[in-house]
């Protein structure tokens with residue numbers, strides 16, 4: 442079931458990380474010295490939160506959650522249209538979840554991940570039309586402040 446999916450996608454994730462590292466290295470080389478220091482790399486591994494276009498034309502983005510009750514990154518921005526969101530639970534201990542917070546956005550988004558076990562990843566798809574900020578949360582850990590925001594900007 443879920444475990445098997447996880448193993449398969451795990452390989453892809455490694456490749457993505459490798460390509461992401463290459464892209465980052467290229468960017469750093471191109472920028473050279475003198476620019477302002479970038480955001481700490483440790484808090485946002487390469488590729489996470491960055492929107493790319495899938496082969497079928499759908500915008501896609503991946504975020505992660507760990508054993509520390511935060512989403513990495515906490516904020517990401519998409520364009521109006523269809524969104525394919527993958528949430529990776531890189532935790533070894535904690536089970537997380539993902540849903541858009543009721544009443545915290547211009548329009549409701551019902552797509553959600555009710556349970557995301559440690560080591561699992563799941564992907565949801567939904568369509569957004571109205572620009573603005575959409576709050577999301579881990580339903581298990583709202584009291585610990587596990588929230589984030591998806592911005593839709595045309």
Ligand SMILES: [Cu+2]
Nearest residue numbers: 537538579582
């Ligand atoms: Cu959680």
